[in-house]
Amino acid sequence: MFELFGFEPLETPIIELKETLFGKGGDETNRLIYAFSKGPDDIGLRFDHTVPLARVVAQHLGEITIPYRRYAIGPVFRADKPQKGRYRQFWQCDFDMVGTRSPVADAEVIALSYTTLTRLGFTDQFVTDVFDRRALNGMAQVIGALTKEQSFAVLRGWDKLAKVPREKIGAEVEVAGVDREVFNRYTDELLAIANSSVANDRVIDCLAELFPNNQLATEGFQGLREILRYLAAYGVPEKRVRINPTLARGLDYYTGPIFETVVEEAGVGSVTGGGRFDNLIEDLGGPSIPATGSSFGLERLVEVLRILNIAQPEKTPVQVFVASFDTRSTELVEHAVTIATELRHSGIRTELFMGEGTLGKQLQVADRRGAPYAVFAGPDEMAQKAVVIKNLRTELVNGDKVKMKTANQRLVPRRELAAELRRLIA
Amino acid sequence: MFELFGFEPLETPIIELKETLFGKGGDETNRLIYAFSKGPDDIGLRFDHTVPLARVVAQHLGEITIPYRRYAIGPVFRADKPQKGRYRQFWQCDFDMVGTRSPVADAEVIALSYTTLTRLGFTDQFVTDVFDRRALNGMAQVIGALTKEQSFAVLRGWDKLAKVPREKIGAEVEVAGVDREVFNRYTDELLAIANSSVANDRVIDCLAELFPNNQLATEGFQGLREILRYLAAYGVPEKRVRINPTLARGLDYYTGPIFETVVEEAGVGSVTGGGRFDNLIEDLGGPSIPATGSSFGLERLVEVLRILNIAQPEKTPVQVFVASFDTRSTELVEHAVTIATELRHSGIRTELFMGEGTLGKQLQVADRRGAPYAVFAGPDEMAQKAVVIKNLRTELVNGDKVKMKTANQRLVPRRELAAELRRLIA
Numbered sequence: 042m043f044e045l046f047g048f049e050p051l052e053t054p055i056i057e058l059k060e061t062l063f064g065k066g067g068d069e070t071n072r073l074i075y076a077f078s079k080g081p082d083d084i085g086l087r088f089d090h091t092v093p094l095a096r097v098v099a100q101h102l103g104e105i106t107i108p109y110r111r112y113a114i115g116p117v118f119r120a121d122k123p124q125k126g127r128y129r130q131f132w133q134c135d136f137d138m139v140g141t142r143s144p145v146a147d148a149e150v151i152a153l154s155y156t157t158l159t160r161l162g163f164t165d166q167f168v169t170d171v172f173d174r175r176a177l178n179g180m181a182q183v184i185g186a187l188t189k190e191q192s193f194a195v196l197r198g199w200d201k202l203a204k205v206p207r208e209k210i211g212a213e214v215e216v217a218g219v220d221r222e223v224f225n226r227y228t229d230e231l232l233a234i235a236n237s238s239v240a241n242d243r244v245i246d247c248l249a250e251l252f253p254n255n256q257l258a259t260e261g262f263q264g265l266r267e268i269l270r271y272l273a274a275y276g277v278p279e280k281r282v283r284i285n286p287t288l289a290r291g292l293d294y295y296t297g298p299i300f301e302t303v304v305e306e307a308g309v310g311s312v313t314g315g316g317r318f319d320n321l322i323e324d325l326g327g328p329s330i331p332a333t334g335s336s337f338g339l340e341r342l343v344e345v346l347r348i349l350n351i352a353q354p355e356k357t358p359v360q361v362f363v364a365s366f367d368t369r370s371t372e373l374v375e376h377a378v379t380i381a382t383e384l385r386h387s388g389i390r391t392e393l394f395m396g397e398g399t400l401g402k403q404l405q406v407a408d409r410r411g412a413p414y415a416v417f418a419g420p421d422e423m424a425q426k427a428v429v430i431k432n433l434r435t436e437l438v439n440g441d442k443v444k445m446k447t448a449n450q451r452l453v454p455r456r457e458l459a460a461e462l463r464r465l466i467a
Numbered sequence: 468m469f470e471l472f473g474f475e476p477l478e479t480p481i482i483e484l485k486e487t488l489f490g491k492g493g494d495e496t497n498r499l500i501y502a503f504s505k506g507p508d509d510i511g512l513r514f515d516h517t518v519p520l521a522r523v524v525a526q527h528l529g530e531i532t533i534p535y536r537r538y539a540i541g542p543v544f545r546a547d548k549p550q551k552g553r554y555r556q557f558w559q560c561d562f563d564m565v566g567t568r569s570p571v572a573d574a575e576v577i578a579l580s581y582t583t584l585t586r587l588g589f590t591d592q593f594v595t596d597v598f599d600r601r602a603l604n605g606m607a608q609v610i611g612a613l614t615k616e617q618s619f620a621v622l623r624g625w626d627k628l629a630k631v632p633r634e635k636i637g638a639e640v641e642v643a644g645v646d647r648e649v650f651n652r653y654t655d656e657l658l659a660i661a662n663s664s665v666a667n668d669r670v671i672d673c674l675a676e677l678f679p680n681n682q683l684a685t686e687g688f689q690g691l692r693e694i695l696r697y698l699a700a701y702g703v704p705e706k707r708v709r710i711n712p713t714l715a716r717g718l719d720y721y722t723g724p725i726f727e728t729v730v731e732e733a734g735v736g737s738v739t740g741g742g743r744f745d746n747l748i749e750d751l752g753g754p755s756i757p758a759t760g761s762s763f764g765l766e767r768l769v770e771v772l773r774i775l776n777i778a779q780p781e782k783t784p785v786q787v788f789v790a791s792f793d794t795r796s797t798e799l800v801e802h803a804v805t806i807a808t809e810l811r812h813s814g815i816r817t818e819l820f821m822g823e824g825t826l827g828k829q830l831q832v833a834d835r836r837g838a839p840y841a842v843f844a845g846p847d848e849m850a851q852k853a854v855v856i857k858n859l860r861t862e863l864v865n866g867d868k869v870k871m872k873t874a875n876q877r878l879v880p881r882r883e884l885a886a887e888l889r890r891l892i893a
Binding site: 152 | 555697
């Protein structure tokens with residue numbers, strides 16, 4: 042999907058310099074970084090793919106054609122408390138566009154998420170929440186958050202509305218120096234707008250009425266309107282996107298639109314998350330270059346596909362299990378080797394039994410492997426230049442799995458073996 | 468290839484407990500481990516896939532059907548001095564068989580390496596060196612290495628013969644308490660055997676004559692003979708394998724046959740390495756379960772393929788670049804979005820230009836991306852329900868890349884665009 046949308050792969054190392062990682066996500070993220078020293082180097086494990094991308098762009102700008110689209114699929118690390126759908130090592134499938142402030146880029150990020158989830162088999166189970174950091178910061182100014190810390194406190198409060206009691210949020214906002222009553226009054230209105238089932242454009246209208254005459258907020262609202270307009274051109278249905286004024290996201294580096302896809306009925310948190318990070322490349326020593334992007338959380342996505350029964354993880358099992366008629370006989374083991382080698386040459390996924398054990402024990406192993414066919418040849422079959430094919434597939438009889446009764450085992454000429462097995466497997 | 472040989476994937480975390488990693492590879496390896504603490508945990512980054520596999524088998528034995536074949540493809544970490552073909556983070560493609568002492572398993576490890584390299588396009592450029600730790604330890608006993616330390620000193624000495632001056636090796640062996648003259652006399656004979664161009668079986672005969680009446684050595688030689696016999700059944704040509712009595716390999720955990728594939732003309736070190744590790748699972752708290760395996764070094768393999776011009780890394784470039792006729796016009800950008808969306812739906816890898824810039828600038832970007840076709844539509848084309856396809860492919864004229872002159876640019880009806888581009892790309 043990333044390549045279909047014109048993104049190219051760029052893999053960065055798992056280890057970064059500590060100074061690259063720290064201070065980009067905020068205090069909370071700093072605490073979660075696996076940081077350490079090795080020899081003279083202060084280093085750490087990446088906690089996302091975005092900060093390393095920004096570092097690479099800052100460092101190798103001459104080798105990159107801007108605008109630049111890249112994707113990365115690999116593990117990231119956060120020393121968080123493990124819980125359902127949240128691991129200390131998890132895979133992010135990240136995609137970013139570097140070099141443009143255009144809202145069409147933000148819309149494309151949402152469109153790629155939508156198209157991917159749809160191709161995976163999701164229909165109406167998901168919605169991408171969208172909001173904007175400029176809008177949030179402007180809104181926070183309107184209710185009296187004047188310093189960066191006050192603004193963060195208000196944004197954090199709004200972001201936690203679904204999980205934390207209002208009493209506790211109000212207390213935290215007050216500690217930061219924001220009038221608790223003003224905060225509460227605006228928050229009630231905000232929740233009323235967020236929970237109204239009006240169209241996204243109307244949500245923005247209501248917000249613009251509630252927070253008028255603030256330049257940042259107005260810019261943010263305007264950006265959101267443009268994104269909505271482009272999303273229509275991308276063919277993303279209105280219902281798959283929700284303007285959500287309580288979405289703030291945790292990472293400090295976001296500067297504009299932010300996105301998060303949730304599958305509410307699965308109950309494992311968001312499956313995508315991202316946003317615009319126009320200052321991060323400059324923070325890492327590069328010129329001022331805008332960028333936007335998002336990532337899929339691979340484990341969560343797989344978990345949600347499983348919970349909603351949209352798809353189950355698939356194995357690529359062994360197709361043929363070659364047993365040795367007598368594992369103590371070098372000749373018979375050699376014969377099994379030549380059979381396995383021949384089948385592999387003809388493209389059949391083949392396991393050769395290794396070790397000691399009776400034919401019966403070997404067929405038990407074949408069975409547990411889920412191999413549909415086993416193959417073996419004893420001295421009699423060798424003399425006849427033939428091989429036994431045993432059908433290991435099961436069928437359901439009265440709810441019990443039983444071995445297929447038909448053609449359970451038969452002799453085929455040695456030289457027809459590969460062709461016969463290919464026919465059976467097909 | 469791993470699945471063709473009946474291996475199934477098992478991915479383990481990049482972080483392991485420090486106690487799992489230390490003491491498995493030897494002092495040299497211990498020094499290279501990225502180890503650190505996070506909260507109450509003493510942890511480190513895996514330096515290979517073998518130790519984590521052994522830990523998983525020891526810990527989850529009840530969930531595994533023995534014999535068990537698994538593969539793992541992913542990064543491992545060693546804080547080594549970086550040099551050509553040697554990186555601190557590198558990818559190992561590892562495969563292991565757990566639960567059998569049979570030499571047919573060791574032969575299958577070599578056969579899988581041979582088959583994979585052959586499929587990659589190698590012909591006679593590579594050879595897999597094979598030897599045996601039991602044989603080496605027995606040979607070291609014969610020349611007077613009685614303690615584990617003395618044995619290690621002798622094995623390390625032999626392993627370094629190609630790289631380190633004999634004088635230095637002799638001194639190190641002497642420090643360990645082994646008679647230097649005896650070591651030198653046997654080493655000369657060993658080199659003479661290793662450098663003779665006799666068949667592998669004959670190499671083993673000569674070694675058996677040089678190191679007679681030692682049980683370990685005899686066991687090791689017998690194991691090597693059996694491996695050679697099975698390799699013939701696997702169809703591995705005699706010349707692709709070399710019994711090399713100076714191969715010892717660095718890691719402590721090997722207990723039997725060891726393997727290493729070298730491509731001498733590429734000069735970047737071995738591209739595969741492995742061996743039998745019958746005690747490692749027990750060392751990690753499990754029962755005594757034998758195992759053998761090997762791994763490909765991915766970066767080195769890619770480097771060798773490039774050096775020998777067998778294969779070059781391939782990109783999956785953008786097929787069509789959609790430009791916006793005027794990036795300041797929301798309508799024209801929207802129109803470009805609908806074109807890109809349609810092409811992506813029909814499976815064409817499409818980049819949509821993002822940001823600001825003239826059509827000329829956008830076509831330069833398309834060119835640098837290597838896109839063979841660009842597509843755009845201005846107000847006139849929109850009125851005609853048509854789109855311009857521009858051919859960006861180059862041809863060589865007198866050694867210079869020049870734009871294709873034929874059919875450089877033409878108009879096609881909007882509704883025929885995807886089909887026409889699919890036809891052009893095919």
